[in-house]
Amino acid sequence: MKVKVNDVELDLEPGTSAIDAVFAAGYDVPYFCSQEYMSPIGACRMCLGKVGAPRKDRETNDWIRDAETGEPQIFYFPNLMATCTTAIMDGMVIDTLSKEVRQAQSGMMEFHLINHPLDCPVCDKGGACELQDRAYEYGAGTSRFEFDKRHQEKHHALSELITLDRERCIHCKRCVRYFEEVPGDEVLDFIERGGHTYIGTVDEGLPSYFTGNITDICPVGALLDATSRFRGRNWEYDHTRTVSLDDASGAAIMVDARTGRIERVKGARNTQVNLDWIDDSTRFGHEYVDAPDRLKTPLIRKGALLEPASWEEAAQFIASRLAVAGKRVGVAVRSDATLEEGVAAKALAEHLRGHAEHFPRPAASVIAENPATFTDVATSDAIFVVGDPTEEVPTLDLRIKDALRGVAPPELLAHGVPIADLRLKERMPRKRSILTVAAPYRTNLMRHAGQELIYPAGQEEDLFGGVGSGKAGASLAAEQLNQLKSALSDAKKPVIILGAFVLASAAATRAAEALAESVGAKVMKLGPMANSYGLEALEVTSDGGYADLLTQSDVLILSNLNPAQDVQIGERLRNLDLLIVHDSFETETTGLAHVVLPAKTGYEKEGTVVNLEGRFLNVYPAPVDSGTSEDFIGVVRTLGEALGVRLDGRSVRSARRSLAKTLNHDLAALPEEGLLAPVDAKEIGETVADTVAGNLLLTSSLLKVDRLRRNPKLRAAHGDVALRVNPADAEAQNLEAGANVTVNIGGVARSATIKITEDAPEGLMLLPATFDQALGLTSAEIVPAADLVSA
């Protein structure tokens, strides 16, 4: 379709909005209410333009032509149009530069500023505020409004995490639309009308896992991140665009640090992964990085005490002990270690003739045969989820909801993502029937599913067998499973998503893959951590797995792992010749270690991770003051120097050189959306025999229970670690809601607060696992927490 914007002629696809035509032509109009991934509604009326189009004569079917020039005559709309809600027409003419248009825009700007308090100096949005920028560019500079402005609540805590300033709100409705359109949790709305309108909620707090995104999309300083309140001005932050290492999605984030502290994390755009959205744990769960008890210097055991030392001393100590220690060496890193750290771990293990391993690593491979990307999920017409993606990979939860809207991700234009995608509507009907969610308990995503299947925990193999064969299985009726199978086989782009409970059993995963092959579905496997995929592809694995590594080594080098959380394992670790622990905080395991080395967190590392699609993403370090902390590369470099060898992975560059040989990609400076290069699935040693009985299910949690203690704001908003119990069980076991209990799982004692909910099925309690606990069924004993007052 030919469109003329001012003096630029363009050829655009039908259905494009006029505002995108303007931007594609290189011109600019102000706007506040449009957002790339939400419906355009024309609420702010800022994007006004003079719009016209030629008309056809019905009789001759030719353009009505100007009598003098013979050109098709342009019929202008009687009023200026909001270009964000206007679709382009053939021959359309858009004028954004005339005096009439500029005057209308500055008039609208004056209206927006009538009730805006102009307290920019104290507003956290100041300096990065759309209203401020647009008022400067398009405003008149003065106001004719001589009366008192509207006065409303200045700092209303919508939740522990989000502050609302009602005076600053300009009623663009982005936040209200966001909750309905993106996570589907309708928790905010406009209350009252006209000049009295304000944003509010009837709930206590904001019951959603994706609330923080409204602070990113708010065009003014009305909705603000409470964790970074008054911490710094926008121009003072050091912005680092990196990738979240909290889960396997590889969501893009912007880390804002000031004077060596992380003050806030914002969502960044990755058009292939998270669009603009991140979950609350990724956004607000960064406070632990600056916790006062962070380890900042190496510690060496002298008798019963660990004493601070320099890295050189620590390395010398290790080198001297290695010379006399036994020869069975184990090196294990947590699965959010970067690829480069994986190379370092392998090189160190090889040099010491030991084994390298990563943990947590499920029994089955996390690399799928026929892998689905996030875009595949978002454009799928039949999705079968087994697991709890909301807790495991929150980004996926939102992308599944994208698929329910039935609108494929937009094609990029000259200026990037279209600003107003006219296919998106407010309160769109959702195709819930395409989504089937199966889990051993009621999950969050089931509220959006056409079919929900709750099966007994541990029976994933039967579930897939049942769907494949059409026979009843996993306590589910044959009819339900048949319906699911036919939905999957009839669909053009079916996707099967395998969560942690499936991957915990190699047999169940095989059954799932057989089903996927028979219905022609793509498979997405939810690896437990940020780089599970990459570390498996790199084969940082050993035959016996992590459990054998812990029991059959004389020397253990652990990075960010805490096996001694289990007192029985802790007893064994006491007898090691040498235990080196690389961690950011003191844990049970550092308590037993001979040497403790301070570790960088995921925000401070440089490297590469591979997300669950097989997408290589660069991680960049934010300027955080963490003393002499190093990542595992630093550990290997220092140890290599002490041992007098130059190991692969002694620096990011050397690790990348080594990786380039096996991967054929140069990992330095990958594009922002990453490099999608899935590797072939490999046979990996199957470990652990599957447990099939138990009274407790260890689940994943997006809140990351290990860090929750050091994330006070997140903890205040979402509560302590909850042990979810079915009401019937609670009554049978005499458990009271809100009571603190200790849950003994093998040698691990976990404290939790009882939450009585129908989400938990009868006979099964749910507890979020720590990083060092394998997910799945287990047996537990509930003991009331010792009364602190009497003790």
Add this chain to the structure above:
Amino acid sequence: MSVLDIAKGMGVTLSHLFKKPVTVSYPEQKVDIKARFRGRHHLLRHPNGLEKCIGCSLCAAACPAYCIYVEAAENDPANPTSPGERYAKIYEINMLRCIFCGFCEEACPTGAVVLGHEFELADFKYKDFTYGKDDMLVGTVGSKWQRREADRLEKPVELGFKAGQRVELEGVDY
């Protein structure tokens, strides 16, 4: 050049011999400085005692020498430090870096930071040149060294200048 020109030049020199000398024997004698002289900064208060500074950091943004560091915090509504929600928890100026250009004063939306007349800032240690809120809030007279010296001698701070009052310096009394 003629003898006449030399005589003319010497004449100028000679005429100054009979004028009043401009030399001030500082520090025995006080310097007379202009009202708009730019010396050490003052942080002012409103008449009700609340600090004018709201911790907006605009002074730091305007500073060409990057000598200002501000960290803001939220006011306790029951016991506020400044009007509104925000106040400066930390306000520091590195006087060694400061070029006394007065841009901070121009940038300040509340008129909280104003350059006063004090110029006797010499000291012995680098760290003593970083002036915090306590060193600049209205009521504090003299540089860090002058106040240390006054404490030692148990005498009030004696400033080496006299100047005309400036309206912007609300509440500052030299």
